Amino acid sequence: MIARLSADLASGALTEALADIAEDAARVILPYWRNGVVAESKADDSPVTRADREAEALILARLEAAWPGVQAVAEEAAAANGLPAEGGEMFWLIDPLDGTRGFIEGRESYTVNIALIHNGVPVAGVVTAPATATTWRSGVPGAGAFRRTFGDAWRQIRVRERPAAPMALLSHSMTDEEAHRLAGRHGCTTWQGTDSSLKFCLIAEGRFDAYPRTGPTSEWDTAAGQAVLEAAGGRVMGEDGQPLRYGKSCFANGPFVALGG
Structure with missing residues (x-):
């Protein structure tokens, strides 16, 4: 199966198929958005909804069905059944609804992640x-990144050259003082x-320049976005200055920064 996955990756068929799966998961999620969805609390006190669980079930x-027997590490299954000791040579990382708190509050910036x-x-x-019916994907290795609105053709995207006044993206959970300090640290x-x-x-398509993160994240929060x-020509680096890697202990990330040009 690894040979087939590698062939599909090299041909471009893999991310085309993953995009279709993610968009179908979005269609599962959308009826719950701004429709009185009820959240439960997981063991770590983070919220989960029926939309998270149903989207994950579809993705898995x-x-x-397409690539049987490949290990999958998915957020809700991990919360219910525990994490594997480590990732294998090749495995999926899945967050069926990233940004659940914002989703519950009716904000638009929640996503489906498959890596x-x-x-x-x-x-x-x-x-x-899902809220904007937009998908981003990596392409054939070395061939760039792409964006489409559901049903439209793919359009290639690329990070922009760093402007004189760079703009950062930060978590909503930060105070203004913390955000100004963290943004300034990266110019x-x-x-x-x-x-x-x-x-x-948004950095990949050249609208912003940096996303620094100091708080904890799980690997399924970042892997698809990093790809x-x-x-698109950007970078995601840990505190050691090396690219963020996956299959780590507890599938947890340390601080990192995502950068454009």
Whole structure:
């Protein structure tokens, strides 16, 4: 199955298929958005809804049907059944609804994330924003990143050259004082708050320049966005200055920064 995955990755068929799966998951999620969805609390006190669970079930079933036997690490299954000790040589990382708190509050910036990891590296990734019917994906290795509105043709995207007044994207949970300090640390004169992996995609398409993160994240929060951003010419680096890698202990990330040109 690894040979087939590698062939599909090389041909471009993989991320095309992942985009279709993510967009179908978005169609599962949308009827719950701004419709009185009820949240439950998981063991870590983070929220989960029926939309999260139903979207994840669809994604896992479709991945297994297309590429049977490939390990999958998905947020809600991990919360219910526990994490594996580590990631294998090749495995999926899935967040069926990234930005659940904002989703519950009716904000638009929640996403569906699907990534393929090979030897710790995100080699393919798709991010879908259901509220705006938009999908971003990595392409054939070395061929760039792409964006489409549901039903439209793909358009290639690329990070912009760093402007004289760079702009940062930051988590909504930060205070203004914290945000100004963190943005300034990376040379950004202005910043905007938003949720989810959408931040990686907005940098990938050349609208912003940096996304620094000091608080905890899980690997399924970042892998798909990293794949898209790196395909578009950007970088995602940990505190050691090296690209963020996957399959780590507890599938947890330390501080990192995502950068455009």
